[in-house]
C-alpha cells in the first residue's frame with residue numbers, strides 16, 4: 001500500500017541555463033550564468049562580452065533547446081507526471097527592458113510546455129533561476145536597484161499572458177535565500193570588491209520580497225486556477241553539540257534561510273530579521289505600501305531544495321562553501337565526492353520543520369546526488385549509489401507524509417545530466433540519463449539510460465511503494 005496520496009506528483013527538475021544551451025540563439029540575450037566562471041567559486045565575468053576563448057559548458061549545456069522532445073520522451077518513459085524547468089528571462093527579454101517579449105522565445109517555451117502536456121507531464125515553471133539578463137546587472141547591479149521590481153513585473157506579466165493556459169504551477173525566485181551566500185547567482189549582483197555585501201543583500205532581498213508579492217498578486221488576478229510558490233534552498237543545519245551556545249548558533253544560522261520563507265509565506269519581517277539587519281548595520285529603504293503588499297500577497301506553497309545537512313557550532317563561519325554548505329562536517333554522516341553529507345533522516349526532519357512552521361503545502365522541487373559516473377564498455381552505468389540515495393530519501397519523504405506533512409510532489413534534481421550550478425561543470429552528474437558531454441564540451445551528446453532510470457520508473461509506477 002503506497003504511503004503517498006494518490007495525486008502525488010513524481011518527476012524531475014532542470015533549469016534553462018543548465019540544460020538548454022543555445023545561449024545566443026534566436027535573439028536570446030546574455031544571462032549572468034553565460035558569463036559566470038566555472039570552478040569552486042563562481043563570479044560573473046565582468047568583462048561582460050564573452051571572451052570566445054572562454055568555454056562555459058552552459059553555452060551548449062546538453063542542447064536541450066533542440067533535443068527537448070526526445071529528452072522529455074525519456075522522462076515520460078519513467079512515468080513522470082510533473083517536470084520542472086525555468087523560463088530563461090533573457091530568451092524573452094534579451095536586455096530585460098524591451099517593450100515586448102521575443103516571439104521566438106514565446107514559441108520555444110509554448111512548444112516545450114505543449115510537449116510536456118502531450119507526454120502526460122504538468123509543467124512546474126521557475127520564473128528566475130540564475131538567469132537574470134546580464135544587461136540588468138550591468139545597468140542596475142540587478143536586485144540592488146529598486147528598478148528591478150517594475151522590470152520583473154513586465155516579465156511576469158508576459159509569462160502569465162503567454163503561458164498561463166499551459167502552466168498552473170509557478171515558482172518565483174530559485175533558492176533566493178542564497179542571496180546571502182551567492183548573490184551573483186541567486187540575484188545576478190556584482191558584489192566583488194565589497195568587504196561586506198550583507199547590507200546590499202538585505203536591500204536587494206527587500207526588492208525581491210516586494211517583487212514576489214506583486215507577482216503573487218498578478219498571478220492570482222490573471223490565473224485564478226494557478227498556484228504560485230516561493231523556492232528556497234533548505235538543506236538543513238544541526239547543532240555541532242548539545243551545548244546551549246551551539247544550539248542557539250545553529251538555530252540562528254538556520255533562520256538566515258527561514259527568514260525568506262517567513263516573509264514570503266507569513267507576510268512580514270520577523271523580529272529576529274530586524275535584529276539581523278541591525279547587527280549588519282542595515283537601514284532598509286522601505287517605500288510606503290511595501291509592507292502591506294508583502295502582507296496581503298503571500299505564496300500558495302513552499303518549493304524547496306534539500307540535498308544534505310551540515311553541523312554548526314558557536315563561532316562557525318556563515319561563509320558558504322560549495323562543498324559543505326555552512327558550518328562543519330557531521331561525524332555521523334557520509335559525504336558525496338563533492339563533500340555534500342547525505343542525510344535522508346534530515347529530509348524527514350526538514351519536512352516536519354517546514355510544515356510545522358508554515359502550514360502551507362510543500363513541494364520538494366530539488367533532491368538528488370551529484371556523482372562521477374562510469375560508462376561500462378557495453379554502455380551500461382551501474383549507479384547503485386544514486387539508487388540508494390533515492391530510495392533512502394523517498395522512504396524519509398513517506399515518513400514525513402505519515403507524520404502529517406502535506407507534500408504536493410517530488411522532482412529529482414537533474415533527471416538527465418546537466419551543468420552544475422555550483423561549479424559550472426558537467427562532471428557532477430545527477431541524471432537517470434547519462435549525457436555524453438564533458439566539461440570542455442567534448443562528446444557525442446548521446447543519451448544512455450543508467451540503472452537508476454529503471455529503478456525510478458518502478459518507484460513512480462507504484463506511487464512510491466515499490467522501493
Ligand code: BGP
Pocket residue numbers: 015018174175233305366370413419420421422423428
Ligand atoms: C541548487 C540549484 C540548482 C542545482 C542544484 C545542485 O543550488 O537550484 O540549479 O544546480 O543546486 O547544485 P550543483 O549543480 O552545484 O550540484
